[in-house]
Amino acid sequence: MAGRLNAQALLAVAAVVLIAAAPLMAQWVKVLLTIALAKGLAVLGIMILLRAGQVSFGHAMFYAASAYAGAFVGRWTGGGELFVLIGAGLAVSLALGLAIGVFVVRYRYIFFAMLNLAFSMVLFSILEKFFHVTGGSDGMRIARPTVLGMELERAPFEYVMFYLTLGLVVGLAWGVRRYLASPLGQALAAVKSNETRLEYLGMSARHALLVGYVLSAGLAGLGGVLASITQGLATPEIAYWVRSGEFVFIAILGGAGTVAGAFAGAVVYEGVRSYAAAYFADIWQMVLGAVLLAIILFAPGGLVGLAERLTGRRLRGGSADPAVAADQARVGER
């Protein structure tokens, strides 16, 4: 048991060290990795909802709302301060998550998925149509903000964004794992398996789901503002439903319901995407589609499940950690 847990921790540390060292060997990957990790945060949000058996096809709205919040604050404050931009993005996505969450947690499955989609389409239209405020389809430029008051050149700024994102990813991955192992997080699986019993324990299934939803919105928002600041641009395209679908795609690719899967999926996805876009310019979506098909057919546990099979170990082994045990049960289901 302890051995398996250690193997798991070791693998996580190795992955983090590898990613942290990558830009030192090949400079160009740091922006790619920053974007991938930022998307991974949004995917982590999707993973939380998957624990409750729910899928959102609208989480790009939080990703985008947060990015635009950062862009506006940057504009109003003449460039602004990095941490203020990030804080604004996070606050807006959490508030929006609460406002929309209160409504959507009344619904389940297809209705839940589609309501999220509907809300995201509303946001997309607003960003597109009110071009005098939002810049329309051109979006808003985000000037490079100061970092704790320091003006940085492009290269050091990109390093800051990369290591900051990586640090947040490590901290939040740990935090979300703890949350998922806590009664509140375990209640998500209870929402999935038996809402009646949950109510008859004296707990509201909606409240349990709402906590997960607001958290997932915050994670998506954080990802959105980090990615957009890194790219220096917020466009309506990031609120489009295709982007929401991408998050779900990555979640399945990585391994539905697992924290490690969110980031493994995001890094592999961005890698395949930029490689495929460069070498098969017009058919890269086809390559991605084929990859997803292969995953669903041959590795329903996603990348995490695949890694387990290849190494012959249960990376999420039967430990005392219930989040881990639940993962296992989930893989067994298929």
Next chain:
Amino acid sequence: MSQPLLETRDLQIQFGGVVAASGVNLDVIEGETLAIIGPNGAGKTTFLNLCTGYIKPSAGRVTFRGADITARSPRAITRLGIARAFQIPQLFAEHTVLENLLLAAAVRDRVWNPFRRLATLPARGEMLALLDLVGAGDLADQPVEVLPEGRRKLVDIAIALALKPRLLLLDEPTSGVASAEKFQIMDILANALARERVTAVFVEHDMEVVRRYASRVAVWNTGKITHSGPPDEVLSDPDVRRDVIGL
């Protein structure tokens, strides 16, 4: 006379043409173990649904410890101290037996700290002891999904007990259980009820179980309470023997 723990006054509900309750007045006295018997489809489960707010009566009132709970939700009523075990066990299918109980304890104790692990809650020892008490200690780490019906039933009852209710409502606790095990389960239950001083209502089809474990029996037939009294008296009533027991 002291006030009943649970009072129902003139409860009415019908589903289409089926009258499940028409003018039901049933009181549950603190400390008693009340059995409800009646033919299939008489409305016994519906009565438990009405008492716990799962469905609302079209007329009438439910009072628990003096407070009107007619319009409250199952969640609110559970928090007031009424726990329920179901005719068809209601478990968290993705969790183990112990985790099912720990979730109940977490809700009971309101442990909402997101950094507190479910697996290591302070109530863990208490829940393991409860599992031992109901004779399911060896099942703690089993996923509930793989359990046979009788064991699932037991876990469902244990979840209700874990909430430490004042009033426990049990819907056919021994159905789906091998007859040899019936008395074993009921012995365990009777022990737990006595120890924790829980008042209980149980719906039951097995008359031997009723005779042995109930302190009072109420007969439910076509939406009404037709008889109520000590088991020996009610179970030997010719009408009850004909209409309910089928002798």
